[in-house]
Amino acid sequence: MLMKDGMNSRLLLDCAKSCILASSPVFRRQQFLIRCVGGSIDHQPHSRNMQALRSIEVDSESLIRAITPALDPTRHKGQAGNIAVIGGCREYTGAPYFAAISALKIGADLSHVFCTKDAAPVIKSYSPELIVHPILEESYSVGDENKRSVSSKVLAEVDKWMERFDCLVIGPGLGRDPFLLDCVSEIMRHARQSNIPIVIDGDGLFLVTNNLDLVSGYPLAVLTPNVNEYKRLVQKVLSSEVDNVDAPQELLSLAKQIGGVTILRKGNSDLISDGDTVKSVSIYGSPRRCGGQGDILSGSVAVFLSWARQHILTADSNSNLSCKNPTVLGCIAGSAILRKAASLAFLNKNRSTVTGDIIECLGKSLEGISPAS
Amino acid sequence: MLMKDGMNSRLLLDCAKSCILASSPVFRRQQFLIRCVGGSIDHQPHSRNMQALRSIEVDSESLIRAITPALDPTRHKGQAGNIAVIGGCREYTGAPYFAAISALKIGADLSHVFCTKDAAPVIKSYSPELIVHPILEESYSVGDENKRSVSSKVLAEVDKWMERFDCLVIGPGLGRDPFLLDCVSEIMRHARQSNIPIVIDGDGLFLVTNNLDLVSGYPLAVLTPNVNEYKRLVQKVLSSEVDNVDAPQELLSLAKQIGGVTILRKGNSDLISDGDTVKSVSIYGSPRRCGGQGDILSGSVAVFLSWARQHILTADSNSNLSCKNPTVLGCIAGSAILRKAASLAFLNKNRSTVTGDIIECLGKSLEGISPAS
Numbered sequence: 001m002l003m004k005d006g007m008n009s010r011l012l013l014d015c016a017k018s019c020i021l022a023s024s025p026v027f028r029r030q031q032f033l034i035r036c037v038g039g040s041i042d043h044q045p046h047s048r049n050m051q052a053l054r055s056i057e058v059d060s061e062s063l064i065r066a067i068t069p070a071l072d073p074t075r076h077k078g079q080a081g082n083i084a085v086i087g088g089c090r091e092y093t094g095a096p097y098f099a100a101i102s103a104l105k106i107g108a109d110l111s112h113v114f115c116t117k118d119a120a121p122v123i124k125s126y127s128p129e130l131i132v133h134p135i136l137e138e139s140y141s142v143g144d145e146n147k148r149s150v151s152s153k154v155l156a157e158v159d160k161w162m163e164r165f166d167c168l169v170i171g172p173g174l175g176r177d178p179f180l181l182d183c184v185s186e187i188m189r190h191a192r193q194s195n196i197p198i199v200i201d202g203d204g205l206f207l208v209t210n211n212l213d214l215v216s217g218y219p220l221a222v223l224t225p226n227v228n229e230y231k232r233l234v235q236k237v238l239s240s241e242v243d244n245v246d247a248p249q250e251l252l253s254l255a256k257q258i259g260g261v262t263i264l265r266k267g268n269s270d271l272i273s274d275g276d277t278v279k280s281v282s283i284y285g286s287p288r289r290c291g292g293q294g295d296i297l298s299g300s301v302a303v304f305l306s307w308a309r310q311h312i313l314t315a316d317s318n319s320n321l322s323c324k325n326p327t328v329l330g331c332i333a334g335s336a337i338l339r340k341a342a343s344l345a346f347l348n349k350n351r352s353t354v355t356g357d358i359i360e361c362l363g364k365s366l367e368g369i370s371p372a373s
Numbered sequence: 374m375l376m377k378d379g380m381n382s383r384l385l386l387d388c389a390k391s392c393i394l395a396s397s398p399v400f401r402r403q404q405f406l407i408r409c410v411g412g413s414i415d416h417q418p419h420s421r422n423m424q425a426l427r428s429i430e431v432d433s434e435s436l437i438r439a440i441t442p443a444l445d446p447t448r449h450k451g452q453a454g455n456i457a458v459i460g461g462c463r464e465y466t467g468a469p470y471f472a473a474i475s476a477l478k479i480g481a482d483l484s485h486v487f488c489t490k491d492a493a494p495v496i497k498s499y500s501p502e503l504i505v506h507p508i509l510e511e512s513y514s515v516g517d518e519n520k521r522s523v524s525s526k527v528l529a530e531v532d533k534w535m536e537r538f539d540c541l542v543i544g545p546g547l548g549r550d551p552f553l554l555d556c557v558s559e560i561m562r563h564a565r566q567s568n569i570p571i572v573i574d575g576d577g578l579f580l581v582t583n584n585l586d587l588v589s590g591y592p593l594a595v596l597t598p599n600v601n602e603y604k605r606l607v608q609k610v611l612s613s614e615v616d617n618v619d620a621p622q623e624l625l626s627l628a629k630q631i632g633g634v635t636i637l638r639k640g641n642s643d644l645i646s647d648g649d650t651v652k653s654v655s656i657y658g659s660p661r662r663c664g665g666q667g668d669i670l671s672g673s674v675a676v677f678l679s680w681a682r683q684h685i686l687t688a689d690s691n692s693n694l695s696c697k698n699p700t701v702l703g704c705i706a707g708s709a710i711l712r713k714a715a716s717l718a719f720l721n722k723n724r725s726t727v728t729g730d731i732i733e734c735l736g737k738s739l740e741g742i743s744p745a746s
Contacts (some may be wrong), residue, residue, distance in 0.1 A: 071660035071724065074641050075598050080662060107724040110664045125498040129466030129665065129727045363725025372723040
């Protein structure tokens with residue numbers, strides 16, 4: 001009897017503990033971790049999926065060799081690429097730097113950042129190699145009565161440069177300030193009018209997922225979602241949950257549904273589709289998941305996309321590329337180069353690898369695939 | 374008949390398409406890309422031109438050895454060169470840093486930067502080696518009623534230092550603010566009165582092209598235009614388009630027309646003229662066209678020009694230099710050292726070479742040509 005009472009007491013105690021735990025941060029954290037693991041398990045490729053992936057795996061090294069321009073001494077500054085990153089606010093400064101410096105290390109000639117006034121001195125101080133324009137504004141620094149004039153000024157500043165850019169990267173460290181995002185929406189519309197490719201990542205994907213008309217039907221738009229960003233995109237566009245059994249087919253439908261934009265779904269294998277074709281990149285890679293690798297990817301895709309476009313536009317281009325869409329080619333090349341650089345950095349730095357270490361391996365990675373001379 | 378009609382219809386359709394395209398941003402963008410590619414083709418040297426270039430190619434290594442001063446332990450701080458860069462504004466901070474740090478890496482003792490208040494902390498953060506003066510002002514920070522007093526204050530600040538400088542570099546990252554450019558015009562007039570050499574690049578060339586009297590007839594002025602800056606200069610001074618068939622003769626005429634200033638026309642081969650002689654530097658080099666190399670050149674020319682001037686002024690100078698104009702000598706040496714450093718950096722970093730990598734090779738390049746001991 002005593003024993004029974006003792007058991008009852010323990011049950012009551014456990015129950016009470018659970019009740020306390022349910023509302024505690026520890027419990028919420030555990031639940032978050034379980035959800036994350038669940039997400040990860042969802043992404044373990046099924047054997048059918050594995051087979052499908054193998055069939056769409058692309059020879060990314062040959063592709064990189066085909067689109068990387070020869071280094072010709074008669075060319076002048078800007079011809080190997082002039083990239084602009086729209087991002088960087090009071091809160092985030094690392095992400096736009098990673099994207100912009102990666103573009104230079106891949107081989108672009110010029111790399112700009114358009115960010116808020118607070119972010120500019122910090123991003124400038126990371127590297128004198130970047131051209132940093134302190135022109136964006138967040139709500140806290142603009143009264144309602146000035147919003148229209150400030151917005152016009154921001155647009156005019158970006159427009160001065162627009163025609164010179166080969167590609168915009170929109171989103172790294174952009175933040176979610178409503179006024180700033182409104183300005184960036186206008187920048188995207190102007191870029192689209194000028195037929196300038198745009199690579200959208202991070203907070204840019206938040207903006208686009210809630211305003212699909214910004215990119216819908218624009219074949220020069222690239223979205224580079226990670227697991228969570230992809231989930232939100234699928235929910236919004238396909239009104240369903242992510243289907244990991246037939247991931248390539250789902251990505252194809254998603255890209256088609258947004259009018260033929262190109263989507264690079266980041267994952268254990270990177271999947272790329274423009275609604276017409278699906279490709280996979282699974283080579284190399286690193287188990288290290290330090291923040292910032294997505295920014296390297298967006299900057300790299302921007303450069304390769306520009307090169308692929310130039311390659312395709314060139315009259316004497318007689319390459320045997322199976323795909324002629326420069327956005328898809330840019331994604332494949334960007335994905336492969338990041339994976340190779342990450343694997344090289346990991347060989348050297350192991351668990352302590354950070355994003356800067358990977359950026360330092362971009363040059364060597366490209367050189368290994370497509371020697372400059 | 375049907376076929377003919379079909380052809381006519383197609384012609385009409387093509388014509389209509391062209392009309393639509395002509396006014397579209399897509400078309401403008403394509404035209405921009407074509408201009409870029411066209412610009413490159415324009416600069417392919419003709420065979421006659423090649424022959425002319427060979428005949429004026431100078432032995433730049435011997436020249437560097439002749440003008441580089443011996444490192445004598447009895448000399449004191451400043452005697453190997455005290456350079457000032459006038460540039461750096463809210464938008465640009467990398468360019469003045471590159472110019473000023475290059476001067477130190479070539480071997481100057483002291484290197485100053487005079488920039489705006491916004492730019493100063495950032496430029497200071499790039500390197501503790503530089504002396505950075507936050508004294509320039511842009512229109513947005515000065516009311517109309519204060520412009521005269523602010524301008525006087527800026528001039529007084531620069532004048533305090535003026536006599537100590539061996540050379541000014543005017544333009545890297547200067548921007549195009551009208552009030553700031555007015556102040557810089559005054560600084561140039563004061564430098565000229567004090568007989569201090571001035572190397573003009575970047576936005577300084579924009580200023581000078583629109584105000585030729587600032588340099589006209591001043592033998593200690595050096596202009597270092599790139600492709601586009603040279604084009605504007607030719608249009609303004611010679612009222613013609615650039616002639617690539619007889620480039621040396623055109624440069625000679627241009628320099629003579631501006632009263633014997635020295636012009637370093639940057640290109641696949643660098644051409645240098647003071648209106649009296651034309652020289653060419655074609656050795657070494659790198660196919661990488663990352664932004665910022667022009668800034669290295671301006672800082673390097675400033676140091677070599679100072680050394681050449683010192684060399685020529687020295688009573689016991691008995692060198693067999695074929696040219697005795699220190700500005701021409703400075704340009705030849707600056708051009709050669711940048712080309713050598715760029716080629717060394719490229720050997721190591723290939724396509725991922727950035728301007729900072731080239732600066733790191735300046736010392737080794739000079740040491741290879743003119744060993745310090």
